[in-house]
Structure formats: structure tokens, C-alpha cells
Amino acid sequence: MTLDELPRGQRAVVTALDLRGGERRRLMDLGLLPGAAIRADMTSPLGDPTAYEVRGALVVLRRGQAKTVHVEHSGTPSGSTER
Amino acid sequence: MAAPLPTPGVGPSPAEPAGACTSCALAPSTARLARLGLAPGRHDHVVALAGNPNTGKSTVFNALTGLRQHVGNWAGKTVARAEGGFSFGGAGYRIVDLPGTYSLLSTSTDEDVARDVLLFGRPDVVVVVVDATRLERNLPLVLQIRQITGRVVVALNLVDEARRHGITVDTRHLTRELGVPVVATAARRNEGLPELLAAIAQVATADDPPKPLRLTHHDPALEKAVADLAAQVEARFPGVPNSRWVALRLLEGDAGIEEAVRNGTLGDLATPREAA
Numbered sequence: 365m366t367l368d369e370l371p372r373g374q375r376a377v378v379t380a381l382d383l384r385g386g387e388r389r390r391l392m393d394l395g396l397l398p399g400a401a402i403r404a405d406m407t408s409p410l411g412d413p414t415a416y417e418v419r420g421a422l423v424v425l426r427r428g429q430a431k432t433v434h435v436e437h438s439g440t441p442s443g444s445t446e447r
Numbered sequence: 448m449a450a451p452l453p454t455p456g457v458g459p460s461p462a463e464p465a466g467a468c469t470s471c472a473l474a475p476s477t478a479r480l481a482r483l484g485l486a487p488g489r490h491d492h493v494v495a496l497a498g499n500p501n502t503g504k505s506t507v508f509n510a511l512t513g514l515r516q517h518v519g520n521w522a523g524k525t526v527a528r529a530e531g532g533f534s535f536g537g538a539g540y541r542i543v544d545l546p547g548t549y550s551l552l553s554t555s556t557d558e559d560v561a562r563d564v565l566l567f568g569r570p571d572v573v574v575v576v577v578d579a580t581r582l583e584r585n586l587p588l589v590l591q592i593r594q595i596t597g598r599v600v601v602a603l604n605l606v607d608e609a610r611r612h613g614i615t616v617d618t619r620h621l622t623r624e625l626g627v628p629v630v631a632t633a634a635r636r637n638e639g640l641p642e643l644l645a646a647i648a649q650v651a652t653a654d655d656p657p658k659p660l661r662l663t664h665h666d667p668a669l670e671k672a673v674a675d676l677a678a679q680v681e682a683r684f685p686g687v688p689n690s691r692w693v694a695l696r697l698l699e700g701d702a703g704i705e706e707a708v709r710n711g712t713l714g715d716l717a718t719p720r721e722a723a
Contacts, residue, residue, distance in 0.1 A: 385699075419584040
């Protein structure tokens with residue numbers, strides 16, 4: 365599935381980025397690399413954009429960007445993190 | 448190990464006698480930090496401070512120079528670069544505080560400033576300030592800088608905050624993995640600064656610094672493209688120290704590097720630096 369389908373509070377692991385060039389680079393620099401754990405943290409009132417927690421920081425993506433991030437469910441629905 | 452840092456205005460005068468040779472071994476009061484603020488005077492070594500946003504680069508900068516430069520917790524605070532100086536162990540250092548970046552590869556003004564200083568300014572030491580509480584997030588930049596140069600010291604900053612979060616970092620292991628010194632610091636409390644200074648001095652004067660890190664790619668097509676292009680870069684600019692890195696940037700379509708190849712600035716990297 366893609367990141368935009370990840371329900372709020374759920375965790376997943378990034379498997380691939382469906383992007384090229386500068387935008388791909390940017391997301392990778394912000395920590396969205398294959399294998400990275402990610403959690404849908406907050407959604408704005410209209411559902412777009414959404415804030416995701418990645419490696420101890422919040423990264424806010426528009427739905428169009430989130431659609432390019434392929435993820436795999438890692439289960440364990442949770443509201444709080446260990447940090 | 449080193450003596451505790453003198454506070455500004457306390458203890459012996461940090462100023463060197465006028466005309467004194469600051470680099471000769473006979474200089475008195477070696478191994479002592481003198482914060483030279485904005486007037487570094489003559490310097491023997493150039494130090495660049497790099498790191499992700501919000502890791503305390505400017506706090507480290509201020510702790511070393513005695514300046515009170517713009518410490519603030521907002522994005523893009525250090526837009527251009529701030530410079531200052533200090534002397535330590537009888538040598539003068541000019542230190543450049545770079546804007547915080549996550550990467551040297553994306554295209555933003557901040558990242559271009561940082562990249563150009565690291566690549567074309569060829570500092571004697573790059574101090575990469577990393578946030579001990581978010582190490583995983585900070586290490587990609589360390590790896591990118593290690594691909595450009597081996598003259599790197601990692602300042603594992605905010606260790607006080609990490610301790611509060613129950614995080615301990617095995618600096619010896621990290622030193623081994625990265626091939627460069629890793630020093631734990633809490634710059635706002637001057638913790639770890641003597642060790643940081645000692646590491647900076649050691650790297651600045653190293654005759655045989657670690658080679659730039661060479662990452663291999665397991666894609667044969669990419670590996671071939673990089674090798675071919677790197678050979679052309681070396682043919683055109685003999686002596687360029689990191690032709691593979693340049694080749695990778697060109698393959699990525701990095702406009703800044705393309706320009707440096709086109710106008711020949713890249714060749715400056717090949718000419719030996721003036722004697723320090």
C-alpha cells in the first residue's frame with residue numbers, strides 16, 4: 365500500500381519511493397528510506413496534508429507525495445511512541 | 448584531559464603578544480583555548496562547522512570563539528555563514544559556521560552554501576555537529592561529508608539531553624565505524640569542549656588523514672557509469688580528490704556541480720592548497 369492509506373496512529377515500514385530526481389532526494393534526506401519506520405501522526409482537518417513521524421521528527425507530506433511512498437504494515441496500532 | 452576552559456575575561460590574557468609566532472612550538476601557553484571572536488588575525492587552519500538544523504552548531508561556534516552569534520531555535524537562522532576565530536595549542540584557527548542542512552545534495556541556497564564551502568573551501572577540518580537524541584537522522588549528512596573528505600570530527604552534541612532521555616551513545620564504536628573521531632559534547636555547558644579541541648587540532652595537523660569514504664553501489668550498470676564518468680572527470684581535472692563523488696552528482700543532474708565542471712572551478716580542487 366502507499367503511505368496516504370496508512371490510518372492515523374498506525375505504523376508502517378517504508379519499502380520504496382516512486383519518485384525521481386530532486387523530490388526523491390529530498391524525501392530520502394528527510395529520512396524516508398526503505399526500511400525506515402514511519403507513523404501517521406496528525407492529519408489536518410481536511411485530511412491533507414498529513415504529518416508523519418520518521419526517525420524522531422515530524423515530516424509533513426501532501427497526499428500526492430504520500431502516494432509515492434510505498435509502505436508495508438508493521439502492525440501494532442498505537443497512539444503513543446516510546447520517545 | 449586538557450585543562451578546563453578559561454572563561455572569557457578570567458585568567459591569563461588570551462591575547463598573543465603582538466608579532467608572536469602563533470604556530471611555532473615555542474609559543475607559551477599551549478593547549479589553552481583563546482577565544483578570538485571576530486578578529487581571528489592570522490590563522491593556520493580553517494575549520495568548518497556543519498550539521499543538521501537545530502543540532503547546536505552556533506552554540507559550538509560561540510563556545511569556541513567567545514562570540515554571541517545569533518543562537519536561535521528556528522529554521523534557517525544561519526542563512527549565510529558566520530565566521531570567527533580561536534587559538535588553541537599555539538595555532539590560530541578560523542572557524543566558519545555553516546547553515547544547517549539535512550543533505551549536501553538537495554537544491555536550496557543553504558545547502559549550496561554548505562556544499563560549496565566544504566568542497567571548494569577545502570577546510571582543514573570539518574566539524575559535523577550531530578544531535579545525540581536523533582542520531583539516526585543525523586548520520587546521513589556525516590556519510591555525505593565523509594565522501595568528500597576524511598578531515599572530519601563528529602561532535603556528538605546535546606549529550607546532556609540524550610542522557611535525560613536515557614540514551615547513551617557508544618562513541619568508541621561510532622569512531623571505529625566512521626573512521627573519524629567522535630567526541631561527546633554538551634556545548635551549552637562547555638562539556639566535552641577540551642576533547643573536541645584536541646580532536647580538531649589532531650585532524651588539522653594530520654599528515655595522512657583518512658581517505659574520503661568510497662561507497663560502492665551494487666548495481667553494475669550504475670557502477671560502470673560512475674567509473675566511466677569519474678575517469679573522464681579525472682582526465683579533464685587531473686588530481687581532483689573525489690572524482691567518483693563528482694561523477695555521482697553529475698549523474699544525478701546536480702546543477703551546481705555541472706556548473707563547476709563547465710566553468711572549470713572544479714579544477715581548483717586539483718591545485719595544491721597554499722601552504723598553511
